[in-house]
Amino acid sequence: MSVKPIREHAGKSLLEKLLPEVSGGKHKMGCAGVLVTPAVLDPTSGQTWDKILQENPWLKTTNLVAKPDQLIKRRGKAGLIAVNKTFDEAKQWVMDRMCKEQKVEHVTGQLTHFLIEPFVPHKQEQEHYICMLSHRYHDEILFYHEGGVDVGDVDAKAEKLELATGEAMTEALVTEKLLSKLPAAKKANMASFICSLYKFYGDLHFAYLEINPLVMLDDNTVIPLDMAAKIDETANFLVAQKWGELDWPPPFGRAAYPEEALIHEMDGRTGASLKLTILNEKGRVWTMVAGGGASVVYADTVADYGMGHELANYGEYSGAPSTEETFVYAKTLLSLMMKYKHPEGKFLIIGGGIANFTDVAATFTGLIKALQEYADDIKEHNIKILIRRAGPNYLEGLRKVKAASDKLGLGIKVYGPETHITAIIPMALGLIKDLPEPDLSAPCGPPVRKMIDLKGKKPTPKGHPAAPAGTKHTLVTATPDTTCIVYGMQNRAVQGMLDFDYMCKRKQPSVEAMIFPFSGNHYVKFYWGTEEILMPVYTTTKEAVQKHPKTSVFVNFASFRSVHETTMEAMNHGNLKTVAIIAEGVPEQQTRDIIKVAEKKGVGIIGPATVGGIKPGCLRIGNTGGMLDNIVMSRLYRPGSVAYVSKSGGMSNELNNIVARNSDGVYEGVAIGGDRYPGSRFLDHFLRYQDDPKAKMLLLLGEVGGTDEYDLIEAKKKGRITKPVVAWCVGTCASCFTTEVQFGHAGAQARGDMETAAAKNKAMQEAGFHVPESFDKLPDMVNQVYTQLVMDGEIVETPEGETPQVPMDYTWAKKLGMIRKPANFISSISDDRGEELTYCGMSISDVFTKDIGIGGVLSLLWFRRQLPEYCTKFIEMILMVTADHGPAVSGAHNTIVTARAGKDLVSSLCSGLLTIGPRFGGALDDAAKMFADAQSSGVAPKEWIDKMKKSNQLIMGIGHRIKSLANPDQRVEIIKGFAKKNFKSTPVLDYALAVEQITTKKRANLILNVDGCIAVSFVDMIRSCGAFSKEECDDLMAFGCLNGLFVLGRSIGFIGHYLDQLRLKQPLYRHPWDDITYIQELAGQGPE
Template structure:
């Protein structure tokens, strides 16, 4: 018996036979109807979707049972295995043997499926490709496989060297697909595509970013093909420990063995820095080359300068044999061109072999590419592979979040570090996620940190639900006797509606409430930003109801304070009052106890000091590139709050529209902002603007920034875009420093100077501006790498000092346009900046420039500093943090080394980020007591009108809508028709009749009703080219008009004489039948009143020669409708009228009209009043218009297809009556 799943419709549908395989344990290939030896992935997807339609718990039309859920889970597992090359190979191996023949193994298909799923979990095969994308999403500089680097060199070396050099074979990459004989790559196909494998000795090695492979015994040298194949197969998909990291070997490189002498091995490395590219060359190479930094000859080539063979010979090749110098110089020159043209950021070859015939061969290569240059180099790169670090296994849960991240504008990231760990985090913001991880490590729980990631960028309620649910499901995998911790936090959001995201969080907590209590999970939340109070209130109410004991905190609590509270390191703080918003903190002025200290005074800057970045004043104005209305309005609101006399934005530039004016608010008044199509015009019209806020995309930001630097009045350029290629950034920096232009960014939120200027969205929404007192200047000037953390710094500074004097986020790229030192020198020379604050991060050396300035006495003001990323030492594999530059390239670039160096240089460095507020407060207090800062009483907090859209979202205002719609809604996750989602429209197969019933009648009608509606559309679709509507359409089409004009021409002829009789016919016959008047008497009544009976009469048809359209409509109504009183009455009238003349029959219009009345009256879906309204509203004429539009469009297309010329009516078909011309009344 077939499985039958109840459906909401009238009939139950038998489930396809494949679904029954879920119960029977049939092998997967049969289940999905694919040939095992001719695998077709598209057929797998097609079969999966077909089966899922029947077994998905949400598609059953009833409450799903545990058995339903289990069936669908099994289907998903089967699809996962069969749709993944590596898992399919495992399944075949356990079921049929590696070769795919020999019948089913004794354990059967069920066991084979279980084995595949088990191996997917243990070895993470199914997740590796997903991990590549996840890892890539966090990159700017990404390592590539050795095979990829050599393949690019093989392809482009002849081109860049002008044919002088070429590389031998780049080898072949062997992946786990060789385990599956039906996959695209097998050992046979490898041999077919690379016949050289049989004719030369070979080298085999893993290609997975593993360092020191030779010392780890992971290189097979001078092997035959069979030996190399066996060596690879012995290690494929096996665990391997390399130093302190254990991972799975699953990608191998096989390449030709190159016989050579030791003295023929050399070393070369190319890498990029802010101002130059560096080339290291050593005449000796190989695994025992030693410390190349100390041994190698080095060449520093300033960025943008041309490299020549003469320079190479002079700087790098002094120890090379004279006979080989020229050839090697030529190769190095070509290699450098290859390096720059393809946007490499690092390239190391060791050994680089030069044979006796001067052939140069790279034996081992390591390379990193600037992934952000993809839009420039995609065609050259081809499909590059971005492998994760060796030992970093991938998880299906990471894949789920990565897939969701790819479908949304929000940023959703998840990396699982230790699935058995006790400390889990759910953090909003990239910079915040690092400081949370740091703080966990600082309190001695780094080994228990389970995950790293973020959810930010205004994720939807549903996305937050899935993210939280994924984390909770991971937490439930393993119990710990001491319980676990879930820290939900983040920085102060700019625009994310906290309440909306927390609604999704609450949904996940409700689903896992019992599990949370069983696993003894302690949850603490710290969140701030738009609508945070409502979010915290909702979570607290849900916690109390579910008995979860969650503690919630807002911006009054330090961002990471919840971590030591959760871990029991400090006493938990009292939870805040959630009944009122968190305003500016109450300031307690420091009591000097009668002391009158004498300040030291502000030292004058050294003679000739000039800063590239010009400090903003209350008169500074800007030009904004891009139609960023929200950001501009935020800048104007900030200006108004700071009591500026005029807006800080003079104009906007938007090249994709003509010049226009856009309305903005200045307080409560409206002002017009000019928008120009070119920067040149904007600068000419507004010569006093000195700041250029560039919102151009990463594709065009280089061009627009370079143009802006041509105008001398633009002194500061803020580049907001992320993902700017490093070569373009370095080019911008070079030109900017030459022209004395200050650059903020790329990848920055901007900067803020209270009372003067706000760049873009810096500081977040107005309530955060007020809470952090950014409307008036304080004494603390800060610089941060992270834009997201700048809001948090504003909050920290406001609560531990008199506030922010100026704050800048320089951006997280490796080469920010301006460095820490550039800003701190400016702050040092500004008498109003009394105290300096630095928030750096792992990666880069910019902090050391600041250390040198302090040591040399150039910076004398107290500096409080901290570098985030100290948790990096807790990870056994390399982790790329949220910023492109947040990755150490040496011991000096680690956060721990920087913090230590700053502390030794006299900086005020706390023990951890969690202690940063205390350090700021201490230094500030010392400055006040020393008289360097003179505190003043707080003034009145300014008021700025709230944006209407946000006020309405918070439920603070209301106004009547101009439009009301009750039939469709496009605001949610998907479009709905009268409450039915568009996916349900198709899954339930309601057809065009069902859609029409939803949109016209606001309800789903029975199937026979929707079928009747579709019949009406079909029989009214056309009636030949001679009728007035079709004729008009044809004539208009032949006049060269467009489709819409031609269709309208035809539709405008519809009226009482053509097609418009349906409503009148329905009303006439319905009224007559309802009045109880006999048909004969009604006809006489109509005759006496001189009224035509609508719906009666046809040009040629009669009872003896019936209209088949009428017969079809009439037959369907008689068969399916519950009763047909109006149709019966009309047929009785027909019997009388045809006695007078044979063609006075009930025509198709009349038959449709009376049948439709019977349908809506008898189907039970409408009241009598609703039926009368539908007739009065013209519903029936609407059906004719909709149906006949099909035919009119057909006639239009037909005329174009036939290429018909302009129509002109013939004279002989027109009667001209000249006698009446010019006559008027006598």
């Protein structure tokens, strides 16, 4: 998310709603107008002209202005404003242009949204200009007393006021700095309005607000006639209620696609980052790139090879998206690719940097699903697919894709980290020969580099220049003794930091403690090599810092919602000198506030929106450097000579890879974050590297947007930076687009020619930086500069030592298929590991879609079968019939007594359930077995009864306290009737009814009771439904599933009795003495 433009109607509506509130009722905006959309072309839609008129009757009573509301600049000069029109005239003007193509300067687009608002008669001298915009350290307000269409160069003309972050605006200050050329009679009211407007600007997290003209009428009413505004979308969680439903329109000339809306909506629901912008839906070159920085690099390289006009989309999927999210993203791209067929075919470039923590195999599983779905279309449209990816589990991911490609006949080429990140682009475009695909049987090892042959030379190094006197650096330069505190339960990241420490042969772990405010103080186990250690976890930062006073680094994993509060608290502790803010999506106002406090207190900030940084041999922040195999591959366990700074966290891993393959390795690397206002700038780090004698060569990866690179250029010109700098700014592809494109990072958008990547690269080259022709040539430039430093004696190469080993976690090793172990537990009824919970293979969504009910769920979980509907209905009947039998039975009685003793629900329920046994409710299994065995044996009912009598055995399921054949138990009648009507056969029930005819002749209440009827009917059901073998039926009876049905059903009633007692507020129960017979004699001694 980032700063985004809003419609003029949206800005004026907010002003209309909130200006009276922020001004204390002194100023009112007036009418914000009405937005007319293409819905008016459809008489069945919600918006019709009649409805617009009905809701806005003022349209008929005043003259109007009509104009497109689609982020179009200089509409007046383009003839796109209709002034002083009646409603009918304005309506006709709009309808003549609705959904028609219009060229504005060099951009052609379709007019789809129009603003109609009241016409305000005024004089030319009443038109003024005002603009508010935010910078890193201050807000700037520009005011010019002569506004309007011909305002000209306001940067040169306007009076300006700069307010430092957090500084209050006063009417006196406004009058002095901005209103010197305004008539005296107007000054007070205009100053008051500007103060109110600035409060509105800040409260709603605007980043840019321009009104031209701003009209002040003779009665001192202030009315904004034309407005352009941008809002910080990341502040949604703070001010969404004030914003209401804001529309984020695309730039004019680029249509809004439903596919973009789908990805945007999915992005809002997930912790991953999913972006999609469609640039040319008929284009031949499509990209699916993991990582914000990588996505820009791929777009740049396509443009560098002359195919910018064919680039169809821009976007990213990163931040560990799930398999399903990746599937939807890939499916969306493929569906767009199939809209138009091109006779020369198309290209799909699936790329990305070396991931820090995203499981590549998991995301590629989603990709494979999409490829399988569109395999025939891919072949029909002649789409060439190349993949380059690396990171956690990348080998498995590439293997899976390659296997799927071979099976589907797609001819996909796959590459890993041994291939430069953008090398697949010229291969895909047919500009160079395809490189051989790597061996996917083993991971890519560390690059093997031969030491540079000095050819007998013994050059003398120049020596390291001393830093200027009084130089101080706010950021901690890490040493092998530097330690940190981690905020948040980021166990995986902490374990990665400890593994890095162990690999670097640190004596003590770099993480001293963790903070987690949502549980009490406790300890968490981590590995230190092969040994286990305990890490303290505190609930407050204050306690953690007090207990660990030597810690100097604070790694903040708090969410974007709470990162401001936690960072501000951390900076109150003097020993914390560097704070790394990992969260993405921190509102710019909060970031600027953090920067202000940090600089005042001398605290260095890395981030927000960063992966962190790494100093080989000393400290790794969070997930920087990725998995251990990547740490080894990039030789990050020992220091090299190259220090780099990147905006992108994902691209920092790619720089590690480039540096490791083209030099002696990384000395230190930092990703400062992609936001518009990173906590620390390029210059802050480069000055540290300049003053560090061990950093011999500097590497910069900047990007389009912002001006931080110019600070480096100035330092280079002044001689403050003398070490060789290899530099490149990504985002050169921006010149290929006719409309503005917001690249992957919040700050990656140029706000002027000076902020373009091309301008920065040119300026850096002119200042003496080593700037390659393109990012694709960056590795060669690094190698060239490094080689020269070795030849000059500035870098003295040493033989590579032994690669250290760190034991691999069992979980990850198992995931990679490197080890196996017999499971201690086996489950065959449910699985919660995938995207969706399954019951015996049926997804939870299918459970509801097929409406299988509680009986169907029970059949899946208990019997591992999807039984016929009449069976599941019978199961539900059993649960309903057995749910309760009044408060007097032993189980209900126990539950009631326990509840009245003040015990909780579970305890009360358990006390009732523990009474279930042979005498109460537990006869179902025995009754089923007795009657099933008797019926199967072929013994006549009379003979079987006699046999049971002779062996002194009770017949389970026979007998009731009060019911008889003449006064039947309705529960029995319901069960019996259902079984007779729906079961294929009922031999065991028939046998039991025959027994009943004999037993009731002895005594009328010896009927087949409800337990017995359920038992024998259940046996008939499982035997006749065709889902079970005879052995399986016998096992089910032996396992106690019938008693389980009684327990499950009766739990409903027991819980009901518990709740009933609480609702009735019943006191502790004490049984009356008169209901107890007390016997005093000793056992064995009767009365004399």
